[in-house]
Amino acid sequence: MEKFQQSMYDLIVETSTKLPKDVRRAIARAKVRENAGTRAAMALDTIVGNIQMADENVSPICQDTGLPTFKIKVPVGVNQIEMKQAIRAAIVEATKNGKLRPNSVDSLTGKNSGDNLGEGVPVIKFEQWENDYIDVRLILKGGGCENKNIQYSLPCELEGLGRAGRDLDGIRKCILHAVYQAQGQGCSAGFIGVGIGGDRSSGYELAKEQLFRPVDDVNPIEELRQLEEYIMDNANKLGIGTMGFGGESTLLGCKIGVMHRIPASFFVSVAYNCWAFRRMGVKIDPQTGDIIEWLYQDGEDVDFAKELEKAETAAALEQGESRVIDLVPPLSEEQVRKLRVGDVVRISGMIYTGRDAIHKYLMDHDAPVDLNGQIIYHCGPVMLKDEDGRWHVKAAGPTTSIREEPYQGDIMKKFGVRAVIGKGGMGAKTLQALKEHGGVYLNAIGGAAQYYADCIKSVEGVDLMEFGIPEAMWHLRVENFTAVVTMDSHGNSLHEDVEKSSLEKLAQFKEPVFK
Ligand SMILES: O=C(O)C[C@H](O)C(=O)O
Ligand code: SF4
Structure with a gap:
C-alpha cells in the first residue's frame, strides 16, 4: 500500500478542481434551458467559464472545499489505521499546495487548525466488502449548501403546500419544499439527495449517500423512479433559477433512497448540494495502493471551452435586461x-x-x-x-x-x-x-x-x-x-x-x- 497516500492526494486534487462528467452534463443541460440575455444565463456562463478555468489552473472550483468526507469499502484484512494516516497526510499536503482551503475550525475557540485536520475532520467511514479491491469515494460539500439541508418529521404543515402526510405524496411535498426553502443560497442550480426513513442521523446519512449516485442513473425502486422524475420535471417550475436570480434552471439532479423507520418516526431528510458538486471516486489495488480505475467516467464529456464561445458577456446583457x-x-x-x-x-x-x-x-x-x-x-x-x-x-x-x-x-x-x-x-x-x-x-x-x-x-x-x-x-x-x-x-x-x-x-x- 506504499502508493496509497499519493493515490489519495490525486483523488483530493481531482475532486477539488475538476467536476465529474455527469455533473458537467447536468450543467450543460441547464444552460440549454436558460433564456438568452438574462442574468441567470450570465450566471451560468460565469459558472461554465469557472469550471473551465479550474480545469486549466488545477485550482479549486470553489474556495469552500468543504468538509472532506471519505466513504471507503475494503476487503477483509486491509489495515484501516494505516489508510487513515495516509489520508490525513494527503489532506495536509493538498492544503499546503492550495488545493484545499484550511477549513477546520475549533468550534469553541474559533481557531483554524491551518491544515484541515481536527476533531472528527476529515470524515472517514469504512465498510467491509467481499470484493478484492478498495473503493474510495470522496465528497467535498461546502458549507453554504450544507446549511440548506433540511429534515422533515411527518406529518407536518408546509408553507404553500399544506399538510404533508406519512405517504409518498407527503414525501413529494417535502422535497419540493426543500428546493423552495434553499432559494439561491446554496448556489443553485443544485442537486439533492433525499433519505426517507431512518432516524435523524441515519436519515441524513442516507440522504448524503444518494449524492454518490451518478446523476443520470435510474432508481431501481419504481415509486422512487417516478418521484425522482416528477421532482425533476416540476422543481424547475419554481422559477428560482441560477443564484436565485429567477429562471428556468433550479434543480440539476434528484436522487432518493429509502430505509426502514420505527413506528413513531417518519423523517424525510434532504441533503442539498450546490452546482459545484465535487464528488469523485477511485478503485484501489489493495496490494500496492495504486489507482486501478477512476469512477464517474461513463458517458460523454462536455467541452466547456466550446460552450464559452457562445458566452453571454456583460456587453450582450446590455442588449438584454x-x-x-x-x-x-x-x-x-x-x-x-x-x-x-x-x-x-x-x-x-x-x-x-x-x-x-x-x-x-x-x-x-x-x-x-x-x-x-x-x-x-x-x-x-x-x-x-x-x-x-x-x-x-x-x-x-x-x-x-x-x-x-x-x-x-x-x-x-x-x-x-x-x-x-x-x-x-x-x-x-x-x-x-x-x-x-x-x-x-x-x-x-x-x-x-x-x-x-x-x-x-x-x-x-x-x-x-x-x-x-x-x-x-x-x-x-x-x-x-x-x-x-x-x-x-x-x-x-x-x-x-x-x-x-x-x-x-x-x-x-x-x-x-x-x-
Ligand atoms: O465558506 C465559503 O467560502 C462559502 C460557503 O460555502 C457558502 O456557500 O456560504
Ligand atoms: S454553496 Fe456555493 S460557495 Fe458554498 S461551496 Fe457550494 S458553490 Fe461554493
Missing part, C-alpha cells in the same frame, strides 16, 4: 443611490473581505482600515504565500451573506460602507439600512472562485490574520469584478421578489399527485 455600470471605490452616497436592482456593476479598485468573524468583531472594535465609501466582500479565499512572503489568491468566490444579517446594516452605518458583495441576498434589516444610509447589495456568482480570483490583480494587505485565512480581512485590488445589484437603496430586493413568486408557484403543487 440590464444596464452595465463601472464602479471605482470609494463610492459616494449619490453614486450608490443611482444603482437599481438588475444593474450589472463592474468594479475596479480596492475591495476588502469580511465574513463571519470580521462582522462580529467590527460591532465593537474599530476597523483596521478606513472603510468610508468602501466595498466589503463576503469572501473567505484560498491564499498561498510565496518564498518572498507575498500572498497569492488561489480561489475567491463569495460566501452566503445572510449569516451577516444581524450585523450588516449597523456596520455599514458605523463605518460608512457603501456596498457589500456576497451571494444569496440579505434580509429586511439590511434592506432597511440600505435605504436609510444609501447602500447596495451586490450579488456575485457563488462558487465562481477561479473567475473572481482572476479579477483580483494583487493582494495589498491583510488584517486580523488571527481569525485564520478564510476569516481574515484581505485587501484586494480588483479589475472588472462583475456582480449584479440585487438589493438597492430604494427598498427593492430581487431576493424578496423571487421568494414571493416562487412561493406562489410552490402552491400550485398542493393537490395530491401520488395517491
Whole structure:
C-alpha cells in the first residue's frame, strides 16, 4: 500500500478542481434551458467559464472545499489505521499546495487548525466488502449548501403546500419544499439527495449517500423512479433559477433512497448540494495502493471551452435586461443611490473581505482600515504565500451573506460602507439600512472562485490574520469584478421578489399527485 497516500492526494486534487462528467452534463443541460440575455444565463456562463478555468489552473472550483468526507469499502484484512494516516497526510499536503482551503475550525475557540485536520475532520467511514479491491469515494460539500439541508418529521404543515402526510405524496411535498426553502443560497442550480426513513442521523446519512449516485442513473425502486422524475420535471417550475436570480434552471439532479423507520418516526431528510458538486471516486489495488480505475467516467464529456464561445458577456446583457455600470471605490452616497436592482456593476479598485468573524468583531472594535465609501466582500479565499512572503489568491468566490444579517446594516452605518458583495441576498434589516444610509447589495456568482480570483490583480494587505485565512480581512485590488445589484437603496430586493413568486408557484403543487 506504499502508493496509497499519493493515490489519495490525486483523488483530493481531482475532486477539488475538476467536476465529474455527469455533473458537467447536468450543467450543460441547464444552460440549454436558460433564456438568452438574462442574468441567470450570465450566471451560468460565469459558472461554465469557472469550471473551465479550474480545469486549466488545477485550482479549486470553489474556495469552500468543504468538509472532506471519505466513504471507503475494503476487503477483509486491509489495515484501516494505516489508510487513515495516509489520508490525513494527503489532506495536509493538498492544503499546503492550495488545493484545499484550511477549513477546520475549533468550534469553541474559533481557531483554524491551518491544515484541515481536527476533531472528527476529515470524515472517514469504512465498510467491509467481499470484493478484492478498495473503493474510495470522496465528497467535498461546502458549507453554504450544507446549511440548506433540511429534515422533515411527518406529518407536518408546509408553507404553500399544506399538510404533508406519512405517504409518498407527503414525501413529494417535502422535497419540493426543500428546493423552495434553499432559494439561491446554496448556489443553485443544485442537486439533492433525499433519505426517507431512518432516524435523524441515519436519515441524513442516507440522504448524503444518494449524492454518490451518478446523476443520470435510474432508481431501481419504481415509486422512487417516478418521484425522482416528477421532482425533476416540476422543481424547475419554481422559477428560482441560477443564484436565485429567477429562471428556468433550479434543480440539476434528484436522487432518493429509502430505509426502514420505527413506528413513531417518519423523517424525510434532504441533503442539498450546490452546482459545484465535487464528488469523485477511485478503485484501489489493495496490494500496492495504486489507482486501478477512476469512477464517474461513463458517458460523454462536455467541452466547456466550446460552450464559452457562445458566452453571454456583460456587453450582450446590455442588449438584454440590464444596464452595465463601472464602479471605482470609494463610492459616494449619490453614486450608490443611482444603482437599481438588475444593474450589472463592474468594479475596479480596492475591495476588502469580511465574513463571519470580521462582522462580529467590527460591532465593537474599530476597523483596521478606513472603510468610508468602501466595498466589503463576503469572501473567505484560498491564499498561498510565496518564498518572498507575498500572498497569492488561489480561489475567491463569495460566501452566503445572510449569516451577516444581524450585523450588516449597523456596520455599514458605523463605518460608512457603501456596498457589500456576497451571494444569496440579505434580509429586511439590511434592506432597511440600505435605504436609510444609501447602500447596495451586490450579488456575485457563488462558487465562481477561479473567475473572481482572476479579477483580483494583487493582494495589498491583510488584517486580523488571527481569525485564520478564510476569516481574515484581505485587501484586494480588483479589475472588472462583475456582480449584479440585487438589493438597492430604494427598498427593492430581487431576493424578496423571487421568494414571493416562487412561493406562489410552490402552491400550485398542493393537490395530491401520488395517491
Ligand atoms: O465558506 C465559503 O467560502 C462559502 C460557503 O460555502 C457558502 O456557500 O456560504
Ligand atoms: S460557495 Fe456555493 S458553490 Fe461554493 S461551496 Fe458554498 S454553496 Fe457550494
